[in-house]
Amino acid sequence: MATPRRTADHGLRLPPRAVERMRAELADVAEHVVAAIIDEVPSYTDAFSGPMGETIRNAVQLALGGFLSLASGRRGADLTTPTAPAVDGAYQLGRGEARSGRSTEAILAAYRIGARVSWREMSTTAVRNGLDGETLVAFAELVFAYIDELSAASVAGHNDELATTGRVRQRRLERIAHHLLTGSPADTVLATAERAGWEPPKTLTAVIVPEAQVRPVLAAVSPGTIAATEPPELDEAVLLLVPDAHGHRRAALLRTLGTRGCTAGPPRPWLEVRASYDRALRARAAGLELDTEAHLVPLVLDADPSARADLRAQVLAPLAALRPGTAEKLADTLRSWLLHHGRRDEVAADLFVHPQTVRYRMGQLRELYGDRLDDPATVLALTVALA
Incomplete structure (x- = not known):
């Protein structure tokens, strides 16, 4: 993975009024970030419900608040230190996501969405409060550098969790799959699921x-x-x-x-x-x-191709003595006649022939099959064989 952009010594100092207005809107921005993640990353829908959802919303707001402290030049906002609250929180989030079974792709997708929504809303507020173009560019660079650092911390936490417990759990989950696919007794499968911490x-x-x-x-x-x-x-x-x-x-x-x-x-x-x-x-x-x-x-x-081939040969036996071309035309006509319930005009349209041609061919078929074309069992066998 590429080295993330760093936020140390960034040199940006946003005007106090702009920071004040953005800080006043943090709760709304956090809600919009969460709503966008739920909408665009389906695997997070359940994670944001109930008490856990409130915890995550607070974490999003804390991360945004830490960013504004960084952007305003407040002391102690240097995210290069491993004890920085936002980075530590991102690391623990990554570990928790690994325990929940979500992938790093889901986490990184959430960060990308969060960066997009946060940048859109905060930059709009900043411009309304007098931020000039040059400072806006530096502001954008800092936003995405900050997200890079949080993303990297979460990926590191995710990887560390997998390195310690994830591989063991994955092996246990694969054992569940093995038992399910090989027909093991239900008691065996249930015991394996319990050991893996997997809720059936x-x-x-x-x-x-x-x-x-x-x-x-x-x-x-x-x-x-x-x-x-x-x-x-x-x-x-x-x-x-x-x-x-x-x-x-x-x-x-x-x-x-x-x-x-x-x-x-x-x-x-x-x-x-x-x-x-x-x-x-x-x-x-x-x-x-x-x-x-x-x-x-x-x-x-096609569940049993051999049986279907035998059935086809059996039901088309009356056509076996005909020339191949004639037999093929009569078989096509019979198939269409069965599927269209004997409606001559629809059969003719299906075969691109005149209705009289259909009548002539069905006359031939009735001579070959006799009363069997009125027998339900024969009609079923012909329908299946010719379908």
């Missing part, structure tokens, strides 16, 4: 993610997501088990996955997530991406 959700959704997309996806989904990095069936991809992405939350998950080349199985009761993974695997093997639930018909029809 109502449902889990299996998502196959290309390796290059894992980090941004993890930054946007629930921090309780388990990453199974080495399932034997996957090549250059990672399996994520996403908790409680059912109901209206599935739409949010699919938006997150977007065009990243991921495949999401259906939500299933968490102990039955292997079924979700199996469907995602089948869809991926068939070249189907994103939402397996949008591809149920081809997944069902």
